[in-house]
Amino acid sequence: MQTRRQWLMRVAGGAVLAGWSGVDLAAAEFPPGLYGPSRDHLGHALAGHPVEPGGETELVQVRAAAFQPAFFQPNEYRTLRQLTGIILGESADAAIVHEIDEWIDLTISEAASVRAAARALSPLHRTLAIHFYGAEQVRHLEEFDAQRVVREGLAWLDTEAHHAGGFTELDSEEQMALVHRISDAKSDNAGARLFTYLKERVVDGFYTSRAGLDELGYRGNAFYASPPGCEHLYG
Amino acid sequence: MAGKTYDVIVVGSGASGGWVAKELTEKGIEVLMLEAGPPRVPTRDFTEHIWPYQLKYRGFGNQKKLLSDQPVQRLCYACDDYSHQFFVNDSEHPYTFPAGKPFMWIRGRQVGGKTFCWARVSYRYSDFEFKGASHDGYGQDWPISYKDLEPYYDRVESYIGVSGSYEGLEQLPDSRFLPPMRLSCGELVAKEIVEKKFGWKLIVDRSANLTVPLNGRPACHYCDECQRGCFTASYFNSPSVTLPAAARTGRFHLVSDAVVSHLIMNSEGRADGVAYIDRTTRDTREARGKIVVLAASALESTRILLNSRSRNFPNGVGNAHGVLGHYLMDHTTLEDGGGTMPALQSSVREPVGRPCGYIIPKYVNTVGPHKNKNFLRGYYFAGDGRQELYGHAASTPGLGREWRDKVRSRIPYSFSVYAQGECLPRYDNYVTLDREKKDAWGIPALHIHASYGENELAMAKAMRDHLGEIMDALKLEDRTPPRDELNIFGKNIHECGTARMGNDPKTSVLNAYNQVHGVKNVFVTDGACFVTQGCWEPTLTIMAISVRAADYIADEYRKGNI
């Protein structure tokens, strides 16, 4: 597995910027807000985030203490981790599962306030949203209760696994069998609703991770010397 | 600054204001620019190389904040987790519209305006636009023609850099191009089919990105995230291209966070300057200038004129005949057409990063045989062909390694196509000052009254039919049909008109040099001056007109005529 730096260096193979010695227009000459081309662009790109504080971009924060889920109860969170692991498969490493599940916890913990904000739109703003997205999607935003879907789904799993004392107590084959029953819209119950919702979140979480993007072989947000276009079809 | 009278005050620092400031200062004229928004700092505000996993919300946005602070702006595709900082807070910047006439007003208030987040698509207009009325009898001609503007297009393009291919189309004149970008595999397939079957051209888009270095700015490196900023200044925005040129003259003075409320008019009917409010402290201030140029973007400049009410100008400056605020336009679009190209499904990832798509230039009611009598004017198609990133993952059945392998190795190829059409200028599409609503600085908000007319709806039908024919010809699968309805008015963010140019002061607000009829020292150089809009993106034309107006201002000022 390559590091981000190695990856960037590789895609920078075209050396677009390496040899460039442009007129670096010192920002100090200009009133605030004006700027010249950066000479140290690769440096900024490798740093990967705005270096100066005070911006409006919300970055992942390094946490001082151990992670505490905001929405999930400890036993629910254990189930979530196992489900994420099952969706991603055996080879998924614990760090990735953790990265995804922390974000899922954030998303679900804020779902109620997002819904409240959607319901609080002024009539004019709601009109705009309806014309933009369509009435059905606006209603979904106002009514879809992710917390309930998740909580009821997890409870459903525990009920099905009642004989063993809950989902987390099943052995892995039993867990797989149970998840298969609710996967890919094979049924319509609280478990299936949870699965559908969760698979979408795991997809969003995994394929926005470094590992997920590398797995896809994503070749964008890179440094190219000439515009990417069709390489083979017609030359 | 206190007490000083500047040669020229320019209000607004975006595409238009940037050019006016550059041209005037380079001609020895002292310019004070007032900009309502704050300065942006690349190392703090630019995010083009941030990865989703570095963001708290992984690229999906802080939805609660977006819904509460930017309920309008969030509807713009570019106002997302990475770039929302370039868009206004809607509670501070309200506007209203009648309940049945939704209008989406997207604004960027900062040094650089909307040029931070614009999509850089750049076209010249032709006499099919400037002389549209002579062509088909509808509306008014512009008081200028393509020949008048051509040298200014040349100047703007040679300085900002526009990439594209020479096509020799009369309805879409070639720019002075930098080398074009390239079509993707799917677009090449489509080109062959569309050109053979329909006789329409399919070409790579024209875009203000540098495909080669220009004027000290390095070439683009194709990260394709321009709306997040660009450390290398490889696409055009005013803070890295035109404003530095103005600053280098030593005659450019920029005051940011200065929200202009109205013109200060004297008893002779001339402007002495403008009144503004400090964005952060809310103190009211005045600035004096011999000439005032409004370049605050189409609707904002008109708002300032409407709000400049006094005994001599009871309805605002430039509104002696009730034309100010009228003839608002924005393009119509029929969106979301597309599907997949099964023959191009692959297991191999292609490089991606070209910051533009393809277009099929307007072919109807122009040169060539294709005429449609059901409507006036025309439209063009645009879109792109590319591999899906992971859009197919959730619907790919299965679990675990096996499922992930399928997602990785069966990469669908998507092809999208939508139409963008001309909106006729109509008196009934207008803006006024809202009677009650005010913005955070106490300035009356705009009430925007706009809807599509019969011509737009008739054109939409033709767009839809031909979109369908294209999708059939390309044999797209897993199709999404184009939407049933035209987009919301304003969604294209090409709002123009409301202080149109013309030779007759009774039917227009500005003369052929962007000078307010009857008020010699007030100019409006942004898209407010447009008489018609064609189906083409307006900004290149806004810039060319701004340079032309600045040339005129400099000349007349020298001669003592203003």
Ligand SMILES: Cc1cc2nc3c(=O)[nH]c(=O)nc-3n(C[C@H](O)[C@H](O)[C@H](O)COP(=O)(O)OP(=O)(O)OC[C@H]3O[C@@H](n4cnc5c(N)ncnc54)[C@H](O)[C@@H]3O)c2cc1C
């Ligand atoms: C997402 C997006 C994509 C776009 N894509 C394209 C495209 O591909 N092609 C194209 O041609 N166009 C595109 N546009 C439109 C393009 O950005 C505008 O046409 C262009 O920026 C207009 O230039 P302007 O100078 O008139 O206004 P702006 O660039 O908006 O600048 C106006 C400035 O005036 C300031 N201002 C406003 N009111 C006041 C006041 N009262 N006092 C002081 N200052 C004030 C604002 O803060 C702003 O900085 C796009 C826009 C957006 C948002």
Ligand code: SF4
């Ligand atoms: S695609 Fe090019 S112009 Fe756009 S942000 Fe990246 S380097 Fe800059």
